[in-house]
Amino acid sequence: MAAAGPRPPVKVWDPLVRAGHWALVASIAAAWLTRKGWGAVHEWIGYAALALVALRLVWGFIGPRYARFSQFIHGPAHTLRYGGSVLKGNEPRHVGHNPLGAWMIVALLTVVAAAGLSGWLFTTDRYWGDERVEDLHEALAIALLVLVTLHVAGVVAASLRHRENLVGAMFHGRKRPPAGDDVA
Amino acid sequence: MKKTAMLIGVFAASAVTAHATGLATCDSGPTEGWQPQAALEKKLTEQQWKIRRIKVDGGCYEVYAMNEKGERVEAYFHPVTLAPVPTKPR
Numbered sequence: 001m002a003a004a005g006p007r008p009p010v011k012v013w014d015p016l017v018r019a020g021h022w023a024l025v026a027s028i029a030a031a032w033l034t035r036k037g038w039g040a041v042h043e044w045i046g047y048a049a050l051a052l053v054a055l056r057l058v059w060g061f062i063g064p065r066y067a068r069f070s071q072f073i074h075g076p077a078h079t080l081r082y083g084g085s086v087l088k089g090n091e092p093r094h095v096g097h098n099p100l101g102a103w104m105i106v107a108l109l110t111v112v113a114a115a116g117l118s119g120w121l122f123t124t125d126r127y128w129g130d131e132r133v134e135d136l137h138e139a140l141a142i143a144l145l146v147l148v149t150l151h152v153a154g155v156v157a158a159s160l161r162h163r164e165n166l167v168g169a170m171f172h173g174r175k176r177p178p179a180g181d182d183v184a
Numbered sequence: 185m186k187k188t189a190m191l192i193g194v195f196a197a198s199a200v201t202a203h204a205t206g207l208a209t210c211d212s213g214p215t216e217g218w219q220p221q222a223a224l225e226k227k228l229t230e231q232q233w234k235i236r237r238i239k240v241d242g243g244c245y246e247v248y249a250m251n252e253k254g255e256r257v258e259a260y261f262h263p264v265t266l267a268p269v270p271t272k273p274r
Binding site for chain 1 (some may be wrong): 204205206207236237248249250254256258272274
């Protein structure tokens with residue numbers, strides 16, 4: 001009889017999702033650090049971030065199972081129900097993104113894209129020096145910082161709640177296999 | 185109380201310098217001695233520049249404009265002399 005040892009971890013995050021995630025983290029940090037007086041460098045960082053968002057959007061339709069938007073994005077009813085169970089402390093563990101994390105991904109990608117596009121707009125002949133575009137760009141950058149903070153808080157909370165290292169999983173791609181009521 | 189006052193001081197100082205880019209700094213003294221922005225705008229308009237915006241950065245006037253060739257420029261000028269101020273290459 002073979003002993004029923006612990007089941008091996010499952011591969012969840014593919015290399016492109018992981019590399020894309022950390023490249024986006026790096027570009028957001030670099031964009032923040034170059035926000036004053038590093039025009040050309042800051043612009044290229046912005047274009048890199050836009051390219052990463054575009055890549056992720058495409059990958060969300062053609063990538064492997066856990067990279068696909070259809071795997072993790074749910075409608076408001078499902079998401080609110082999940083949010084309610086989080087408040088009660090009995091939400092199921094998700095092997096992929098959980099429904100709240102999924103909408104955070106949508107929000108982050110949207111705001112990064114909007115920040116990048118508004119930054120580009122500022123460099124066009126038409127909007128060069130335009131104070132409204134500059135204010136919009138700065139407001140989007142602040143919004144992004146707020147979202148990043150919430151994202152990290154959510155990752156830490158979910159890691160503690162389900163006793164798994166989600167930050168580590170975004171590096172090596174592996175997670176504990178589904179068990180019990182887990183959503184695979 | 186002393187700590188609070190110090191913190192407020194630090195925040196106030198950082199708010200004042202919040203928009204300093206470090207691209208250029210002008211030893212321009214108190215603003216009473218500055219020429220008005222309109223004077224700079226007039227001077228540059230006479231050089232066929234189209235001024236988009238003038239703001240203060242690092243004690244200099246920072247100008248966003250289209251120059252006489254229709255190119256986008258971000259240029260710095262000394263607010264007392266209105267002389268161009270070179271920016272740090274980056």
